[in-house]
Amino acid sequence: MTDPIEQGARAAAQRLTAPAYANLAHEVEVALHNRGADRRPGQYTDPVALAGLIVSVATLAWTVFNDIRSRNSAAAPAPTPDTVARRVRLELDQADAPAPPLAPADRDRIIATTVEETLRAASESDPDLV
DSSP states (O other): OOOHHHHHHHHHHHHOOOOGGGTTHHHHHHHHHHOOSOOOOOOOHHHHHHHHHHHHHHHHHEEEEEEEEOOOOOTTTTOOHHHHHHHHHHHHHOOOOOOOOOOOHHHHHHHHHHHHHHHHHHHHHHHTTT
């Protein structure tokens, strides 16, 4: 089974790449490689911070999706991307992690895109999952 976190983060980076963040896909690859590392750079540049946010959201989306699914009965439908994105936003708001300087609408778009791509990657990997 492929890793939906990695696939989702990569797909989100492709969708979110813009002239201002031309190296976003590369920065996401670096963030994926470094995920789980105990150390983080002391100062983020915007593309690095954005890449870190995408990987964090993909990881959190997968965790939230599995948590909601495990709490529901087997007959309940899988949580929707909107449900997962809403919970991801709430959990990120409660975290003390530094966030890149983004307008709220941009942050919400990044979260929604990353959640969609992570859940899409999971469903492509295992259609019965989502």
